[in-house]
Amino acid sequence: GIQVEQSPPDLILQEGANSTLRCNFSDSVNNLQWFHQNPWGQLINLFYIPSGTKQNGRLSATTVATERYSLLYISSSQTTDSGVYFCAVRNTGNQFYFGTGTSLTVIP
Amino acid sequence: NAGVMQNPRHLVRRRGQEARLRCSPMKGHSHVYWYRQLPEEGLKFMVYLQKENIIDESGMPKERFSAEFPKEGPSILRIQQVVRGDSAAYFCASSPVRGLGEQYFGPGTRLTVT
Numbered sequence: 210g211i212q213v214e215q216s217p218p219d220l221i222l223q224e225g226a227n228s229t230l231r232c233n234f235s236d237s238v239n240n241l242q243w244f245h246q247n248p249w250g251q252l253i254n255l256f257y258i259p260s261g262t263k264q265n266g267r268l269s270a271t272t273v274a275t276e277r278y279s280l281l282y283i284s285s286s287q288t289t290d291s292g293v294y295f296c297a298v299r300n301t302g303n304q305f306y307f308g309t310g311t312s313l314t315v316i317p
Numbered sequence: 318n319a320g321v322m323q324n325p326r327h328l329v330r331r332r333g334q335e336a337r338l339r340c341s342p343m344k345g346h347s348h349v350y351w352y353r354q355l356p357e358e359g360l361k362f363m364v365y366l367q368k369e370n371i372i373d374e375s376g377m378p379k380e381r382f383s384a385e386f387p388k389e390g391p392s393i394l395r396i397q398q399v400v401r402g403d404s405a406a407y408f409c410a411s412s413p414v415r416g417l418g419e420q421y422f423g424p425g426t427r428l429t430v431t
Contacts, residue, residue, distance in 0.1 A: 254421060307359035309358060
């Protein structure tokens with residue numbers, strides 16, 4: 210299967226700070242999603258971004274498929290951004306491969 | 318448009334009992350995926366189903382686990398004779414199309430085996 214590595218594993222930010230989360234993957238993909246797992250365990254879709262750049266409010270993401278990585282940018286972080294951020298990829302198979310996540314804590 | 322629904326949200330079973338987890342995909346979605354998340358880990362694929370068909374069960378343990386997606390009603394993930402190691406969060410996802418489609422996840426069922 211595809212290996213997915215996320216960095217950093219843990220991140221602590223002061224409210225208002227910016228951050229960049231990285232996702233590296235070991236094979237070509239045609240599907241990549243970023244998710245936020247909130248403290249209640251729910252998985253929220255952030256971006257469907259197999260390539261290119263997208264923005265949604267304070268969040269944006271960029272995937273460079275040819276170099277096998279994706280970045281998630283969080284600007285002006287808020288305490289509600291706390292949780293675990295997962296990158297998941299898929300190629301021609303049926304399953305998504307998930308990274309182990311970046312655990313983000315935003316302190317007021 | 319309701320999202321993916323899972324029930325129950327929390328399930329407690331004693332060792333040796335059966336657990337049944339239900340998933341109703343989003344309206345218009347005919348592809349269902351089950352994933353398991355062990356504590357402090359990412360999600361791991363278990364099985365992919367379409368109506369009345371198991372398409373890919375390569376992530377499913379060989380024993381005690383089964384899944385179905387009948388013509389009518391929700392998809393069911395069934396775990397027989399549960400053991401403590403089955404304690405995990407089980408997520409269901411659905412998509413409208415196979416392959417390139419974006420997956421949408423339900424809230425998960427947290428199974429605790431005592």
